[in-house]
Each structure stands twice: as C-alpha cells, then as structure tokens.
Amino acid sequence: MNNFQYHNPVRILFGKGQMAQLPKQIPAQAKVMLTYGGGSIFKNGVYDQVKAALSSYTVVEFGGIEANPTYETLMKGVEIARQEGIDFLLSVGGGSVLDGTKFMAAAIPFEGPDAWQIVANRAKFTKAIPIGAVLTLPATGSEMNYYAVISRQETQEKKGMGNPLVYPQFSILDPETTFSLPPRQIANGIADAFTHVMEQYMTYPVRAEMQDRMAEGVLLTLIDEGPKMLANPTDYDAAANIMWAATMALNGLLAAGVPTDWATHQIGHELTALHGIDHARTLAVVLPHLLEIKKETKREKLLQYGRRVWQLTGTDDELVAGAIQKTADFYESLGIPTKASAYAIPASTVTEVVQRFEARGMNFGERADITPQVVGEILELSLA
Amino acid sequence: MNNFQYHNPVRILFGKGQMAQLPKQIPAQAKVMLTYGGGSIFKNGVYDQVKAALSSYTVVEFGGIEANPTYETLMKGVEIARQEGIDFLLSVGGGSVLDGTKFMAAAIPFEGPDAWQIVANRAKFTKAIPIGAVLTLPATGSEMNYYAVISRQETQEKKGMGNPLVYPQFSILDPETTFSLPPRQIANGIADAFTHVMEQYMTYPVRAEMQDRMAEGVLLTLIDEGPKMLANPTDYDAAANIMWAATMALNGLLAAGVPTDWATHQIGHELTALHGIDHARTLAVVLPHLLEIKKETKREKLLQYGRRVWQLTGTDDELVAGAIQKTADFYESLGIPTKASAYAIPASTVTEVVQRFEARGMNFGERADITPQVVGEILELSLA
Structure with missing residues (x-):
C-alpha cells in the first residue's frame, strides 16, 4: 500500500x-x-x-x-x-x-x-x-x-x-x-461513475486490499442498481444507491494509497473538446480499447476484476478477455456505444488528438506509458 | 436506504x-x-x-x-x-x-x-x-x-x-x-474491528447496497489480512490493510443510512466493567450467541453475509447456521475464545448483567428487541 x-x-x-x-x-x-x-x-x-x-x-x-x-x-x-x-x-x-x-x-x-x-x-x-x-x-x-x-x-x-x-x-x-432525469443522463451518470472507479482501480496491485474491496463494492453497486434505476427512474432505493455510489466513486477514498490511471479521461476530454460528445460517452469510447492495448501491464488487476466483479471463471487469458468484454458490454447495456464509429468520429481525429498529446510533452497512465503513440493505437482500435 | x-x-x-x-x-x-x-x-x-x-x-x-x-x-x-x-x-x-x-x-x-x-x-x-x-x-x-x-x-x-x-x-x-505489538493485542484489534462492522451490518436490509458492499469489503479485508498480520507482524502490507480497515470500520461511512445494532457492545461493556475482560474478547463472548438468539430477525442479512463474505452454499437454514458458525470460528482462529467458560465468568454474572439492563429501563438492538430477558438468554447460551 x-x-x-x-x-x-x-x-x-x-x-x-x-x-x-x-x-x-x-x-x-x-x-x-x-x-x-x-x-x-x-x-x-x-x-x-x-x-x-x-x-x-x-x-x-x-x-x-x-x-x-x-x-x-x-x-x-x-x-x-x-x-x-x-x-x-x-x-x-x-x-x-x-x-x-x-x-x-x-x-x-x-x-x-x-x-x-x-x-x-x-x-x-x-x-x-x-x-x-x-x-x-x-x-x-x-x-x-x-x-x-x-x-x-x-x-x-x-x-x-x-x-x-x-x-x-x-x-x-x-x-x-433525480426522478425526472431523461434516460440518457441517467445512463451517462452511471457510466461516468463506473469509469471513475476503473481509473483508480484498474492499474497494478500494491496489496491495498481495503481500497480494492471498496472499489469493487462501488462497481458491483453500479452494476446491480444501475439497470434498476434506468428501468424505473422513480425507484427511490435504486436512485439512492446510484447517487451514493457516484459520490463514493470520486471522494478520494478509492485513490488513497494506490496508483491511478486517468488516461481514459485525458483522451476523452479531447473528444469532447473537438466533437462535443457527452463526457461519459467519450469514456466508453476509450476505456475498453485502452484495456485491450494495455492488457499485459494491467493483467493482474484484470484477473482480479474478472473474478470478483464479474464472477468469471476459466483460464487466465479467458478471464482477461472476458473482463474487457464485460466492461464494453456494460456500457452498451446502458445504451452507450463503445465504438468511435457510432459517434461519427472521423479517422482524422486520431492524428489531431495525438498531436495534442505530443504538444503536452508528457505521458499518462499509472506507469506513464500512455505515450502519444499509444493514444493513437487506442483510438485506432476504437475506430476499427 | x-x-x-x-x-x-x-x-x-x-x-x-x-x-x-x-x-x-x-x-x-x-x-x-x-x-x-x-x-x-x-x-x-x-x-x-x-x-x-x-x-x-x-x-x-x-x-x-x-x-x-x-x-x-x-x-x-x-x-x-x-x-x-x-x-x-x-x-x-x-x-x-x-x-x-x-x-x-x-x-x-x-x-x-x-x-x-x-x-x-x-x-x-x-x-x-x-x-x-x-x-x-x-x-x-x-x-x-x-x-x-x-x-x-x-x-x-x-x-x-x-x-x-x-x-x-x-x-x-x-x-x-504496530510491528512490535504482542499477538494478543493484534488479535484483539482484528476482532474489535470485525465486530464494529457487524454491529452496523448484521441487522435487516434497507436496500443500502452501497453500504452493504463497503461493510462486506471491510470484513473480507479483515478475514484475508488478519491471519497474515498475526503470522508475521512485520508484514507491512498486512499491517497497513488491517490498520486502514479498522479505521474504515468505524468512521461513520458504514452506519450512514442503515439501521445499527450495538447490543453486543452494550453487553460486552458490562463484562469488562464487572470482570476486567479485554474489550474485544467480551465481543467474541457475546456476538455469536446474540446471532443465534436473533437469527430469525436477522435472517435476511445472515443469508447475504453467508453467501458474500463466507461464500457458503446450501439451504437457507444451512446458510444461517454456517454464517453463525463461521463468525465464531473466526474469533477462535484469532485465539479468542467465544464461550464464557473460557473466561471463568460465573453463572451469577447473568443475573447481575440482566439487573443492570433492567435498571437502564431501555432495550437495545436495531429493533429495540434486546430486552433484559434477551440479554440473559444470550449470556446463558454463552455459558452453556
């Protein structure tokens, strides 16, 4: 820790x-x-x-x-x-x-x-x-x-x-x-909170078991209660759990004592800045593909996440693939597409975003290994 | 909630x-x-x-x-x-x-x-x-x-x-x-924190999924890391997880928005006051027996706890019995006996504690159904 x-x-x-x-x-x-x-x-x-x-x-x-x-x-x-x-x-x-x-x-x-x-x-x-x-x-x-x-x-x-x-x-x-929120805003909120947890959890283990268990608890709450709130926006307890989970997702407790990523947010912000896409939707466009590109360095946490959050079983390679697929499926289940094509993001955006990251002159991610080139690979995969 | x-x-x-x-x-x-x-x-x-x-x-x-x-x-x-x-x-x-x-x-x-x-x-x-x-x-x-x-x-x-x-x-x-703590104090600390979580969690469900998941996360951390700290008191990460888990167990987050019990503490305090028994040990003497006596009113939470924390399977009755047994076993695994006889508590203590609760003129527990008589039943079971 x-x-x-x-x-x-x-x-x-x-x-x-x-x-x-x-x-x-x-x-x-x-x-x-x-x-x-x-x-x-x-x-x-x-x-x-x-x-x-x-x-x-x-x-x-x-x-x-x-x-x-x-x-x-x-x-x-x-x-x-x-x-x-x-x-x-x-x-x-x-x-x-x-x-x-x-x-x-x-x-x-x-x-x-x-x-x-x-x-x-x-x-x-x-x-x-x-x-x-x-x-x-x-x-x-x-x-x-x-x-x-x-x-x-x-x-x-x-x-x-x-x-x-x-x-x-x-x-x-x-x-x-929150009872009168349109479904799109509810879905965006759940996706945003989910991604906040992932940015602080899906890195590499430092034996911060207490923090990992809390992060998994927030994810499980969002996974269990999110669909209920979407199906019935006046379900008070579903709304209460989502509201408190979204607060717990980013009040500092999950990040205390662990490495954090935040590259998905950095890339997503550029997509909002350039194309006006809803914040939460940009995260869904990035995260599953970032996980695919960085699945070796995030392997231990992907295995833990697959087992504890999604109750997956199988070989390690199956668990890693399943955990990434479940993440994409979750966004899609909220009605949020995870491919860039669904948002009419043109291929030229890849170059533009990569140039913006080059101009910043720094790398991102928990290992500072999300270089401008890796940003390009992630966006290419999302466009594919 | x-x-x-x-x-x-x-x-x-x-x-x-x-x-x-x-x-x-x-x-x-x-x-x-x-x-x-x-x-x-x-x-x-x-x-x-x-x-x-x-x-x-x-x-x-x-x-x-x-x-x-x-x-x-x-x-x-x-x-x-x-x-x-x-x-x-x-x-x-x-x-x-x-x-x-x-x-x-x-x-x-x-x-x-x-x-x-x-x-x-x-x-x-x-x-x-x-x-x-x-x-x-x-x-x-x-x-x-x-x-x-x-x-x-x-x-x-x-x-x-x-x-x-x-x-x-x-x-x-x-x-x-904490590296130089004697094993007895480490064990007492783990048992104390564990019981704090149970006082706020083992009541009845109010669909506070977020709080339940956090409580389960603290319990799982104590169960996983406690034995490691006891086996190797200079294992930094084990000590860090236990230290942070004990803080999270009673910083108000687990109790926010849910009913709480605290009858185990109330009864335990009397055993310390009368016999000078370590605080954590009095909790171990009380909680398993309180759960047995109140297993019908706590049934839903005992089932959830058995499944999520102890990964039990079986019929509902088996789960309830197993969850209570696992709780007692956990204290015992820390070297803390759960029967009153191990502490030379005499049978006359039951009468004395019951009289103290009668003098207070109020009941305890999440349903205010821990009457002086029920306190007596719990202690009798512990003495049995």
Missing part, C-alpha cells in the same frame, strides 16, 4: 426532504449567488424548493451554465458576483454546474490578470468564495471532492483544476430530485 | 514516516499535552519519534492511561492540563489512550461541577481542546470518529460519549508502529 493523506470535510445531507436543512448550512447574512444550468431545475421543482428555503436571503441568480462548463460563460458570472459582492455560491444542478461554480469560487477573488491561468497552468490561489451544492444528477462525484473540469471554447480546450479551497462546505443529495 | 448526514473532517496521514508531518499539524505556539498509556511507546521507539518531532514545542506529558481508560485516572490529567494552560492534546497510543484524551478534551474546559456527567448523562458541552492522534494499535476506529468509551472504577461502569467537538484534527497512522 502506498502512503497517502486523506482529508474530506464535505458535509453530506442525504435523502428525502433534506432541502429543509439548507438554511442551517448557509450563514444568515450571506449574499448568495444561485448557480444553475439549462433550466431543468424549473421543471423538476428543485428551483422552487431552493427559493423557498432561501426566502430570508438576498439571492442573485446566474443560470445557463452548460454541460462541459465554459470559461467564457463562467466569467460572466464572475463579473456579476464581483459587482454584487457575493459571498456564498450555491450550485443547484449536476456536476457541470458544480464544476463551473468551483471555478467561479476561485476566480471571483483571484488577483491575477487572467483567471484562465487557474485552469491552464494550475495557478495558485489562496482565497475562494465558500460553496454549497444541491445535486440533481449522480455522476461526477464533484459534490464530495475539490476537482473541476473547465472548457474553453476559444481554444477548444478542456482541463482540470483542483484545490481544497473549493471543497463544497455541504452537499444536499436527495435521490427524489 | 435511510436518510443520513455524514461529515468527517479528520485528516488522515497514512504510511511509513508520516511522523515527519507532525509539526505541520499542530499550531506553532501550542502548549501540548502528550498523553499515552502504559509505556509501550518507550519500547517501540514512537515516544522518541514524537519528542523529536515536537522539539520546538512546550510539551507536558501525561502517561499511565489504562486500557478501558478510567474517569479517575483521566481527571488527574485534566487537573494538570488546567494548571498548565494546555491548548493542544496529542494522543500517542491505541484507542484507549485516544478515548481517554477525547474525554479530557471535553472535561478540561467543562464548566459544570461534575465532568462525569459528560459520560453518564451525555451532558452537553460547547468547547473542547483540539486533539491530534498518533495511532499505534489498529482496533477501535477512534482515530477517525468522535466517540469515546470511559469507565469509572468507583461504580464499575463503562459508558460511551460522542460529540463532533472531539473529532481528532488529524491522525497519523504508520503501520510500522
């Missing part, structure tokens, strides 16, 4: 009716900016619940944060927040709204000339506006971590940032808020 | 050499009281490491905190801390030292006339001295929760307290500090 530090102070308020706790979580004198996305919160009743809970506060609204939130949009919110003297940000929506809100929290008091540097060059910042979250879409895990992924339209970039200053102070997770 | 709140701000510093982080965790001007137990930290080198790390601090020492820490001992430390103006408590040792330190943290600034009321009547307190911990014995989980169990010699009582104010600010967990 590797050494680690773990510190996660996010307060989780989980379950039906937890919105009633909202006023206890925000300082009484706070001037609140309510951030949200494309307007689903008006249809599912969450906006009305939040406004009712915040009736005694001064609230400024900033909506229109898109999926894969952009620097261009968010900087408009930053300007308003500065003008209005906002001192608390309440994100209401899914991971994109929350990621965007985290960027805003850092950008509002940022003293440098160019807030994009927070993302592009991970510029240090020492202040952030406090954040709270009301989550309406289980997927990204952003509700219990300090990471965010931000896009820039102008340059077709999509990059991550992270800093403990942007931990949400609290996150309200009421599974009932 | 039940509603829950979860908030755990303890910073974990895990692994070899983490003691070097100690000075960064304690305010530079703090006047520190170093609390410890019977002196094992002088033999295993931890005392020297801590003193070296704290060379720039004013440090007052308070040793001699016993297993099952007593109010009588702890109040001596409280007096010294008040006289010395201590503003940080550093617990160095196992769960007993840390539990005692948590009581001291609350008692030092307590303004009521009788600090025992913090334990006896869960008297509210609004201030506590900040705590840090260096853990040398994996067992109780106290390093990542806000609970403590305190005994009073005068009245032969053993009772719990809990308050977020006594969360450790940080806990240093270096598995190498």
Whole structure:
C-alpha cells in the first residue's frame, strides 16, 4: 500500500426532504449567488424548493451554465458576483454546474490578470468564495471532492483544476430530485461513475486490499442498481444507491494509497473538446480499447476484476478477455456505444488528438506509458 | 436506504514516516499535552519519534492511561492540563489512550461541577481542546470518529460519549508502529474491528447496497489480512490493510443510512466493567450467541453475509447456521475464545448483567428487541 493523506470535510445531507436543512448550512447574512444550468431545475421543482428555503436571503441568480462548463460563460458570472459582492455560491444542478461554480469560487477573488491561468497552468490561489451544492444528477462525484473540469471554447480546450479551497462546505443529495432525469443522463451518470472507479482501480496491485474491496463494492453497486434505476427512474432505493455510489466513486477514498490511471479521461476530454460528445460517452469510447492495448501491464488487476466483479471463471487469458468484454458490454447495456464509429468520429481525429498529446510533452497512465503513440493505437482500435 | 448526514473532517496521514508531518499539524505556539498509556511507546521507539518531532514545542506529558481508560485516572490529567494552560492534546497510543484524551478534551474546559456527567448523562458541552492522534494499535476506529468509551472504577461502569467537538484534527497512522505489538493485542484489534462492522451490518436490509458492499469489503479485508498480520507482524502490507480497515470500520461511512445494532457492545461493556475482560474478547463472548438468539430477525442479512463474505452454499437454514458458525470460528482462529467458560465468568454474572439492563429501563438492538430477558438468554447460551 502506498502512503497517502486523506482529508474530506464535505458535509453530506442525504435523502428525502433534506432541502429543509439548507438554511442551517448557509450563514444568515450571506449574499448568495444561485448557480444553475439549462433550466431543468424549473421543471423538476428543485428551483422552487431552493427559493423557498432561501426566502430570508438576498439571492442573485446566474443560470445557463452548460454541460462541459465554459470559461467564457463562467466569467460572466464572475463579473456579476464581483459587482454584487457575493459571498456564498450555491450550485443547484449536476456536476457541470458544480464544476463551473468551483471555478467561479476561485476566480471571483483571484488577483491575477487572467483567471484562465487557474485552469491552464494550475495557478495558485489562496482565497475562494465558500460553496454549497444541491445535486440533481449522480455522476461526477464533484459534490464530495475539490476537482473541476473547465472548457474553453476559444481554444477548444478542456482541463482540470483542483484545490481544497473549493471543497463544497455541504452537499444536499436527495435521490427524489433525480426522478425526472431523461434516460440518457441517467445512463451517462452511471457510466461516468463506473469509469471513475476503473481509473483508480484498474492499474497494478500494491496489496491495498481495503481500497480494492471498496472499489469493487462501488462497481458491483453500479452494476446491480444501475439497470434498476434506468428501468424505473422513480425507484427511490435504486436512485439512492446510484447517487451514493457516484459520490463514493470520486471522494478520494478509492485513490488513497494506490496508483491511478486517468488516461481514459485525458483522451476523452479531447473528444469532447473537438466533437462535443457527452463526457461519459467519450469514456466508453476509450476505456475498453485502452484495456485491450494495455492488457499485459494491467493483467493482474484484470484477473482480479474478472473474478470478483464479474464472477468469471476459466483460464487466465479467458478471464482477461472476458473482463474487457464485460466492461464494453456494460456500457452498451446502458445504451452507450463503445465504438468511435457510432459517434461519427472521423479517422482524422486520431492524428489531431495525438498531436495534442505530443504538444503536452508528457505521458499518462499509472506507469506513464500512455505515450502519444499509444493514444493513437487506442483510438485506432476504437475506430476499427 | 435511510436518510443520513455524514461529515468527517479528520485528516488522515497514512504510511511509513508520516511522523515527519507532525509539526505541520499542530499550531506553532501550542502548549501540548502528550498523553499515552502504559509505556509501550518507550519500547517501540514512537515516544522518541514524537519528542523529536515536537522539539520546538512546550510539551507536558501525561502517561499511565489504562486500557478501558478510567474517569479517575483521566481527571488527574485534566487537573494538570488546567494548571498548565494546555491548548493542544496529542494522543500517542491505541484507542484507549485516544478515548481517554477525547474525554479530557471535553472535561478540561467543562464548566459544570461534575465532568462525569459528560459520560453518564451525555451532558452537553460547547468547547473542547483540539486533539491530534498518533495511532499505534489498529482496533477501535477512534482515530477517525468522535466517540469515546470511559469507565469509572468507583461504580464499575463503562459508558460511551460522542460529540463532533472531539473529532481528532488529524491522525497519523504508520503501520510500522504496530510491528512490535504482542499477538494478543493484534488479535484483539482484528476482532474489535470485525465486530464494529457487524454491529452496523448484521441487522435487516434497507436496500443500502452501497453500504452493504463497503461493510462486506471491510470484513473480507479483515478475514484475508488478519491471519497474515498475526503470522508475521512485520508484514507491512498486512499491517497497513488491517490498520486502514479498522479505521474504515468505524468512521461513520458504514452506519450512514442503515439501521445499527450495538447490543453486543452494550453487553460486552458490562463484562469488562464487572470482570476486567479485554474489550474485544467480551465481543467474541457475546456476538455469536446474540446471532443465534436473533437469527430469525436477522435472517435476511445472515443469508447475504453467508453467501458474500463466507461464500457458503446450501439451504437457507444451512446458510444461517454456517454464517453463525463461521463468525465464531473466526474469533477462535484469532485465539479468542467465544464461550464464557473460557473466561471463568460465573453463572451469577447473568443475573447481575440482566439487573443492570433492567435498571437502564431501555432495550437495545436495531429493533429495540434486546430486552433484559434477551440479554440473559444470550449470556446463558454463552455459558452453556
């Protein structure tokens, strides 16, 4: 087991009716900016619940944060927040709204000339506006971590940032808020959480049995409960398990003390940046093919995963092949294709993505062996 | 799944050499009281490491905190801390030292006339001295929760307290500090952690699949790695897995959103209070017999546990019997007897414990069906 530090102070308020706790979580004198996305919160009743809970506060609204939130949009919110003297940000929506809100929290008091540097060059910042979250879409895990992924339209970039200053102070997770989600968003959320676990688990063993067992537990929960939530979106317990599993998938516990990969995300981000493909779908396009290309270096973990998660038996080679096939099958069972052809990704994208990785001048993966050339091989296999 | 709140701000510093982080965790001007137990930290080198790390601090020492820490001992430390103006408590040792330190943290600034009321009547307190911990014995989980169990010699009582104010600010967990533990303490620690999981898991299903999978993961880790640590106490990875599993067993995650039992602990505490039996051993004396007596109300979970944790097959009745037998066998495999006769507990103890439960005027267990009479039945079975 590797050494680690773990510190996660996010307060989780989980379950039906937890919105009633909202006023206890925000300082009484706070001037609140309510951030949200494309307007689903008006249809599912969450906006009305939040406004009712915040009736005694001064609230400024900033909506229109898109999926894969952009620097261009968010900087408009930053300007308003500065003008209005906002001192608390309440994100209401899914991971994109929350990621965007985290960027805003850092950008509002940022003293440098160019807030994009927070993302592009991970510029240090020492202040952030406090954040709270009301989550309406289980997927990204952003509700219990300090990471965010931000896009820039102008340059077709999509990059991550992270800093403990942007931990949400609290996150309200009421599974009932997910009841009206369209099937595509439910499927994407399950696929996203599943891939988060795989990025932290499917590497090489360091005898971190406790972490492996937890990761396998999250995978098994997603595999067992995901189809139930898709089949019946108002199955409260299915929604609750998926919501809590997606949070556990990326709250730092699974990564503590183990090597992590994250190459699938790095490649997927480029596909979203270039073609606007849903984040979770880009992961499904990459991961099964990455596993095939790296099946020798990931062999021990593929065997363990095949046996424990998919209950496979057979020769070692059969287990490895079966484990990769089961992974692709799982995405497909959610209605998410795993071949690039299904998304009309052209062959020229391979060259373009490889060039972007070459420009970065670094390799990825738990062994730093995902070179630009390997990225090309993975995408070629997905196109085949 | 039940509603829950979860908030755990303890910073974990895990692994070899983490003691070097100690000075960064304690305010530079703090006047520190170093609390410890019977002196094992002088033999295993931890005392020297801590003193070296704290060379720039004013440090007052308070040793001699016993297993099952007593109010009588702890109040001596409280007096010294008040006289010395201590503003940080550093617990160095196992769960007993840390539990005692948590009581001291609350008692030092307590303004009521009788600090025992913090334990006896869960008297509210609004201030506590900040705590840090260096853990040398994996067992109780106290390093990542806000609970403590305190005994009073005068009245032969053993009772719990809990308050977020006594969360450790940080806990240093270096598995190498466990290398010199005697086998009895290693075995007790594994048994204690195992029972903590069972208290939160072996109840009735509420479709909290995520929590169940995590609980099963901790149990499997203890079952797989426990014997390795016992066989080879300097197996770093075995020690690391047991240490992290014991922390995960009682940091609040397993209990979030599910019913919990804790009757085994309540009965076990009385056996320690009356006969001075090691805490973990009292749990082994109680749990298998409690499961036998309550096997109908715990039937669904016993079946799940038998299948998933012990890989049992057969009829449902065979699974239930097998799951209970495997539980007893596990304690015995650690060298911990599960029958009261092995501890020379006399038959008169049954009457005495039943009377203590009658005096409390409340029932225990996840269904509040562990009446004083049922407590008697459990102990009779253990004596049989």
